[in-house]
Amino acid sequence: MKLNKIYLGLIFSGAFIIFSSFIILKQKVKPTLFLIGDSTVKNGKGKGDGSLWGWGSFIESFFNSEKINVENDALGGTSSRTFQTNGLWGTVLVKIKKGDYVMMQFGHNDNSPLDDTARARGTIKGIGMESKNIYNPIKKKPETVYTYGYYMRKFVADIRAKGATPIICSPIPRNPVKDGNVALVDDSYSSWAQEIAKEEKVAFIPLNQLIKDKYSALSANEVQAYFTEKDHTHTNEAGAKINATLVIEGVKAMNSNKLKRYLK
Incomplete structure (x- = not known):
């Protein structure tokens, strides 16, 4: 017994x-939602360094942490090219697993020179398959540079190869206040991001247009209050929080994407 x-x-x-x-x-x-992009997604360490904030610092609070992780791997100063060629994408890619999501926003720094001695981070304009052989003065070696579309397509292909879901955001607009007026203009990288998303059948958040629609209903002083005084690109905390809410609006509007089921 x-x-x-x-x-x-x-x-x-x-x-x-x-x-x-x-x-x-x-x-x-x-699953994990990975964020990749430039300083308008995460400035510095994402803690408001210099009163500059990216919208990625405020996204996590909208999601149910018991059901999904949110990891902001964006880095200031990067373009769709240098996020890959400087090894940043590789460190994110190894962590991505089947069922994860990757939300990307690039374009602000892609308009930079291809081979200057300061950053050498630019990409060829457009979404075609053009390329140019350059000498990278920072890395001190030859490099073949491709279009914005080429690098965005590579992100998409890499993400899908891991069994994860890519989501493309058009880049946020720069400060549109000029001479006391709100002067909203079209952005080539916003259009190119949308074209890539359509071509690759990828979920797309028209963040640039969502923010411009918000600004169009505000006065110049109200819009200016969302930006830092240090430059014409970066948002302060208030601006980044507004942009984060608009990203979430975009997530809710994605009919065929399952990411929204993880929202609170």
Whole structure:
């Protein structure tokens, strides 16, 4: 009888361990939403360095943390090219697993020179397959530079190869206040981002247009209050929070994308 009790005890203990392990493993496989982009997604360490904020710093609060992780891997100063060629994309890609999501926003720095001695981060304009051989003065070696569209397509292909879901955001507009007026203009990179998303059948958030629609209903002083005084590109905390809410509006509007089911 005593041996039977011991035997039963071992069985129940084993069952409990297996059940507990199953629960732990189940918790570990929740998906992750990765954010990649430039300083308008995450400035510095994402803690408001110099009063400059990116919208990615405020996205996590909209999602149910029990169901999904949010990781902001954007880095200021990068373009769609240098995020890849400087090894940043590789460090993110190895973490991506089946069922994850990757939201990207590039364009602000792609308009830079291809081979200057300051950054050498620009891409060829457009979404074609053109390329140009240059000498990269920073890396001190030859490099073949491609179009904005080429690098965006590579992000998409890499993400899909991991069984994850890519989402493209058009880049936020720069400060549109000029001479006391709100002067909203079209942005080539916004259009190109949308074209790539359509071509690749990727979920698209028209962030540039959503923000411009918001600005169009405001006065110049109200719009200016969303931007830092240090330059004409970066938002302050208030501006970044507004942009984050508009990203979430875009997520909610994506009919065929399952990311919205993780929202609070």
